[in-house]
Amino acid sequence: MACPSCDLLYDVAGLRDGEKASCSRCGDFLTRMRSDGFIKLQSYAIAGLVSLMIGCAFPFLSFKSSGLESVMTLPQMVIQLYEQGRPDLAFLVAAFIIALPAAVLVLLLVLSTCIIRQRYYAWMVPVTRLVFHMQSWSMVEVFFIGVLVSLVKIGHMATVVIGLSFWGYGAFSVLFIFAIASLDRLQYWNELDRLAGLQHAG
Ligand SMILES: [Zn+2]
Numbered sequence: 001m002a003c004p005s006c007d008l009l010y011d012v013a014g015l016r017d018g019e020k021a022s023c024s025r026c027g028d029f030l031t032r033m034r035s036d037g038f039i040k041l042q043s044y045a046i047a048g049l050v051s052l053m054i055g056c057a058f059p060f061l062s063f064k065s066s067g068l069e070s071v072m073t074l075p076q077m078v079i080q081l082y083e084q085g086r087p088d089l090a091f092l093v094a095a096f097i098i099a100l101p102a103a104v105l106v107l108l109l110v111l112s113t114c115i116i117r118q119r120y121y122a123w124m125v126p127v128t129r130l131v132f133h134m135q136s137w138s139m140v141e142v143f144f145i146g147v148l149v150s151l152v153k154i155g156h157m158a159t160v161v162i163g164l165s166f167w168g169y170g171a172f173s174v175l176f177i178f179a180i181a182s183l184d185r186l187q188y189w190n191e192l193d194r195l196a197g198l199q200h201a202g
Pocket residue numbers: 003004005006007008023024025026027028
């Protein structure tokens with residue numbers, strides 16, 4: 001493989017389980033050999049999807065100001081934005097905060113399950129490319145930091161009560177990052193190549 005930063009070429013075939021390879025010229029991370037990498041990926045994807053469901057199903061935040069209380073779930077926030085004349089923001093939140101990361105986790109779950117069961121299908125190659133492309137477009141952690149910052153600001157004007165879904169979404173954003181971090185591109189493509197070769201031989 002070539003170093004992603006400086007293109008120096010390496011042979012990483014001799015790595016044993018748990019060993020990590022870094023570039024000797026620029027120090028960039030190359031790959032890590034992990035036999036349980038796909039099991040981890042699958043677990044993070046399942047746990048992340050469950051957390052996202054919790055994150056969407058229950059009240060996210062409630063505000064109390066001068067006797068009025070408004071309770072909102074995450075999907076209600078999207079509808080509220082739309083109704084208040086911000087369809088652009090509503091779309092951005094729905095797409096980048098909920099739909100896109102959910103789709104990435106669903107696809108990772110499907111792909112890792114196929115690999116764990118040692119199955120290869122021709123659609124896995126384009127779907128994998130799609131996932132690698134989509135993952136750079138989700139803004140889960142940016143959103144969560146944004147919420148924390150606005151909470152501090154709103155806290156001066158109204159009483160903010162954090163709902164169950166706030167923690168659900170928080171867990172989701174951590175699990176999403178873990179899932180992406182456990183996805184080693186080189187190991188992934190190698191495994192896909194190996195499964196494809198097995199199928200041709202069989
Ligand atoms: Zn390098």
